[in-house]
Amino acid sequence: MKYGTFSPDGREFVISTPLTPRPWANYLTNGRYCALVSHTGGGYSFVDSSGYNRLTRAHPAGMVLEDRPGRYVYVRDEDSGRVWGVNWQPVQAPYEEWEARHGQGYTVIRSLNDGIAGEITFFVPLDDPVEVWLVRLVNRSGRPRRLSFFTYLEWALGSYGFDLLETSFANLFKTVTYQDGMILAGMRLWNVGHRPAKPHLPWPLLAFKAVGFPVVSFDALRERFVGVYRSLANPAAVETGRCSNSLADGQDCVAAFHGRVELPPEGEHAFTVVVGAVPVRDEAVRLAGKYRSPGAAEAELARLRAWWDDYLGRVWVDTPDPDFNLSVNIWNKYQCWVTFNWARMASYYIGGGSIVGFRDSSQDLLGVLPIEPEWARRKVVTMWRHQFRDGGTLHNWDPITDLGPRTGHSDDALWPVLATIAYVRETGDLGFLDEVVPYYDGGEGTVYEHLQRSLAFTLGRRSERGLTLMGEADWNDGLDQVGIEGRGESVMTSEFLCWMLREAAELCRARGDEAQARAYEEAYAELSELINALCWDGEWYWRGTTDHGEVFGSRRNRYGRIYINAQTWAVLSGVARGERAYRCLDAVRDHLDTPYGPCIFLPAYREVDDHLGIITMFTPGVKENGTIFNHPVSWCIIAEAILRRERAFELWKRSSFLTHGRHPDRYKAEPYVYSEYVHGPDSPFFGQGEFAWITGTAAWMFRACLDWILGVRPELGGLRVDPVIPSDWSGFRVRRRFRGATYDIGVANPEHVVAGVREVRVDGQVRVGPDANLIPAFADGRLHRVEVVLGGPGAVRPVGLAGKGTAAT
Numbered sequence: 001m002k003y004g005t006f007s008p009d010g011r012e013f014v015i016s017t018p019l020t021p022r023p024w025a026n027y028l029t030n031g032r033y034c035a036l037v038s039h040t041g042g043g044y045s046f047v048d049s050s051g052y053n054r055l056t057r058a059h060p061a062g063m064v065l066e067d068r069p070g071r072y073v074y075v076r077d078e079d080s081g082r083v084w085g086v087n088w089q090p091v092q093a094p095y096e097e098w099e100a101r102h103g104q105g106y107t108v109i110r111s112l113n114d115g116i117a118g119e120i121t122f123f124v125p126l127d128d129p130v131e132v133w134l135v136r137l138v139n140r141s142g143r144p145r146r147l148s149f150f151t152y153l154e155w156a157l158g159s160y161g162f163d164l165l166e167t168s169f170a171n172l173f174k175t176v177t178y179q180d181g182m183i184l185a186g187m188r189l190w191n192v193g194h195r196p197a198k199p200h201l202p203w204p205l206l207a208f209k210a211v212g213f214p215v216v217s218f219d220a221l222r223e224r225f226v227g228v229y230r231s232l233a234n235p236a237a238v239e240t241g242r243c244s245n246s247l248a249d250g251q252d253c254v255a256a257f258h259g260r261v262e263l264p265p266e267g268e269h270a271f272t273v274v275v276g277a278v279p280v281r282d283e284a285v286r287l288a289g290k291y292r293s294p295g296a297a298e299a300e301l302a303r304l305r306a307w308w309d310d311y312l313g314r315v316w317v318d319t320p321d322p323d324f325n326l327s328v329n330i331w332n333k334y335q336c337w338v339t340f341n342w343a344r345m346a347s348y349y350i351g352g353g354s355i356v357g358f359r360d361s362s363q364d365l366l367g368v369l370p371i372e373p374e375w376a377r378r379k380v381v382t383m384w385r386h387q388f389r390d391g392g393t394l395h396n397w398d399p400i401t402d403l404g405p406r407t408g409h410s411d412d413a414l415w416p417v418l419a420t421i422a423y424v425r426e427t428g429d430l431g432f433l434d435e436v437v438p439y440y441d442g443g444e445g446t447v448y449e450h451l452q453r454s455l456a457f458t459l460g461r462r463s464e465r466g467l468t469l470m471g472e473a474d475w476n477d478g479l480d481q482v483g484i485e486g487r488g489e490s491v492m493t494s495e496f497l498c499w500m501l502r503e504a505a506e507l508c509r510a511r512g513d514e515a516q517a518r519a520y521e522e523a524y525a526e527l528s529e530l531i532n533a534l535c536w537d538g539e540w541y542w543r544g545t546t547d548h549g550e551v552f553g554s555r556r557n558r559y560g561r562i563y564i565n566a567q568t569w570a571v572l573s574g575v576a577r578g579e580r581a582y583r584c585l586d587a588v589r590d591h592l593d594t595p596y597g598p599c600i601f602l603p604a605y606r607e608v609d610d611h612l613g614i615i616t617m618f619t620p621g622v623k624e625n626g627t628i629f630n631h632p633v634s635w636c637i638i639a640e641a642i643l644r645r646e647r648a649f650e651l652w653k654r655s656s657f658l659t660h661g662r663h664p665d666r667y668k669a670e671p672y673v674y675s676e677y678v679h680g681p682d683s684p685f686f687g688q689g690e691f692a693w694i695t696g697t698a699a700w701m702f703r704a705c706l707d708w709i710l711g712v713r714p715e716l717g718g719l720r721v722d723p724v725i726p727s728d729w730s731g732f733r734v735r736r737r738f739r740g741a742t743y744d745i746g747v748a749n750p751e752h753v754v755a756g757v758r759e760v761r762v763d764g765q766v767r768v769g770p771d772a773n774l775i776p777a778f779a780d781g782r783l784h785r786v787e788v789v790l791g792g793p794g795a796v797r798p799v800g801l802a803g804k805g806t807a808a809t
């Protein structure tokens with residue numbers, strides 16, 4: 001069944017029925033305020049922290065199944081007593097028409113009920129910690145109507161976990177006041193985890209909800225609005241047509257406002273609702289006033305749209321594949337913005353946390369880097385600020401307290417190295433390496449020193465025979481028992497270290513530090529030789545060893561015989577050379593492929609193995625246990641592209657949300673952004689998507705498409721153009737900003753090859769030499785035309801390397 005489709009310009013996903021396979025969410029966020037909104041208005045809002053600065057309530061189990069509570073507008077016909085919701089939820093009354101549209105930063109729900117057209121546009125303004133609901137009711141019934149309407153939300157206030165787990169106790173600290181069309185809600189106990197001193201603090205924010213219509217009645221007491229033995233579907237106040245002006249100190253509190261309107265035929269009533277959280281009441285009053293008029297809300301919405309026009313337009317591609325264009329130009333890019341801001345903090349499935357993952361954020365910034373390098377730079381600095389003097393880092397931190405655990409994950413310290421190098425390649429800003437950033441435990445150092453300490457730290461944590469220790473886990477969090485006693489080894493981290501040593505050497509050389517460059521190259525050579533000597537399993541690389549000396553990810557194992565990352569990272573790092581590089585990627589194709597993309601490893605663990613960890617405890621075919629985990633799929637695409645293989649695009653296509661989205665009853669997840677994983681062949685739900693939106697897949701897929709498939713990628717010396725495309729493409733275009741100039745790159749593929757550049761012209765001038773396809777940085781604020789022709793004797797031609805899986809299009 002078809003539940004929705006993209007608008008002709010691709011900017012909106014239009015959902016045609018409220019009965020989608022699951023709530024399909026959007027993130028309305030300006031980086032501080034975040035409103036998670038489902039297609040029927042479900043979801044919750046927070047400022048800065050989903051865990052500790054929660055405004056509204058939502059329970060994860062309820063969110064996925066019932067998708068309640070949310071932000072609702074009820075309507076009651078005063079003559080017939082009939083009640084419905086503009087959202088459809090939570091009344092679920094039969095409707096004449098209904099539609100929802102998710103766009104960048106806004107969601108619109110439109111419905112026609114009993115001849116009354118209703119519309120709610122939810123959006124988060126660019127600069128303020130608020131959300132605005134712009135509501136419009138139009139009488140299309142051809143007769144005069146008398147209507148009551150009720151706007152509703154439910155407060156959580158402060159710590160989400162406290163409200164969720166100890167609701168009645170948490171309520172004892174809630175305070176509510178009403179003034180002039182505004183309900184203000186405070187919380188006297190802010191239950192913030194791991195704050196060491198002063199545990200009894202009030203929540204420093206005041207939540208508010210203000211409406212821009214004359215208030216007939218209101219309710220702040222949930223019990224009065226909803227009533228006992230009732231639900232949001234039939235609240236007492238709506239049924240009787242009046243709230244009871246209840247306050248709710250020390251009680252379960254909501255914010256419900258009741259207005260009335262008489263509408264002649266074609267008459268219209270528009271108003272706004274403003275919800276936010278600020279430190280002081282005056283600020284709430286100011287913000288409520290700022291967006292009170294529908295005109296002001298409209299103007300801000302137009303500003304928001306213009307902001308997105310600009311943001312999306314900075315990198316734009318035009319290829320023969322409409323899915324590719326839609327993904328790279330709009331939805332994947334939009335998802336990158338969300339993960340850049342919120343990492344894994346909040347979703348429809350998880351969301352009680354208040355932590356920023358160290359490795360996650362270091363990667364997420366890659367997805368905004370080509371568009372807004374300055375934001376990425378600030379994020380890189382933030383990463384380094386959470387490094388210790390000895391080179392180790394926090395594993396995550398809470399943005400409210402800036403506290404977090406220092407664990408023994410072996411990969412953490414390497415991620416900001418990757419991010420720093422990516423930033424310098426993007427901007428050419430070698431001076432960034434001299435910027436001074438504090439260490440988390442005192443003192444400070446230049447970015448260059450931070451980077452050196454990361455590498456030294458990771459180089460220093462190796463087994464007796466020289467491989468990198470696993471520690472508490474590596475990128476794959478699920479391998480959490482492998483190295484807990486300090487002996488288990490990680491092949492992926494060993495390869496990661498190699499990769500970073502090689503990249504860092506290039507950076508050192510560009511900086512003129514030849515001695516350090518050579519030292520890193522030597523370390524690289526030694527470690528990569530070791531990996532090749534020890535970790536080759538015959539057809540692929542094994543993934544690691546446990547504290548007990550058992551090898552895993554090997555053909556000797558019953559489960560988890562081959563892991564994708566050990567192969568793809570062998571290619572990314574250059575550790576796998578020559579024939580071996582092809583063989584290990586062939587092994588991925590032959591042993592891990594499915595119709596929905598390659599698996600993280602196979603077979604899934606069917607028995608708990610406490611020498612490996614939680615990865616074996618997930619039921620087979622879910623989460624990291626033998627699924628199509630999309631993040632590693634993006635690395636697989638890059639590895640394939642590096643080896644110049646035509647599979648890169650085909651893999652992308654197969655794992656694209658657009659491809660999955662054509663089978664929504666199987667896939668279920670949002671068809672406009674990547675999910676974290678797709679159930680693997682060992683799951684009864686093989687092919688079902690999970691945990692959409694919040695995944696490192698977003699940034700890496702974006703870069704896989706842009707840098708590797710289209711092959712337009714920043715290097716220290718300029719912008720490389722080196723595409724690896726489907727041979728049936730006759731060409732494509734990319735427009736991209738790069739170091740202060742705009743590059744309009746046209747690639748022609750007259751011989752229908754996969755890769756191989758024959759000719760390059762820049763502003764009409766033919767470029768010659770081995771680096772002809774490395775376009776210099778002009779930094780002159782101008783537009784430069786680059787024309788590239790693929791083909792020639794050295795080109796890579798298609799040979800048909802399709803995997804076991806067939807594209808599920």
Ligand code: GLC
Pocket residue numbers: 344357359360475476477478624676695696
């Ligand atoms: C989750 C985590 C990420 C981790 C990945 C694999 O996405 O957020 O940090 O690398 O799972 O375990």
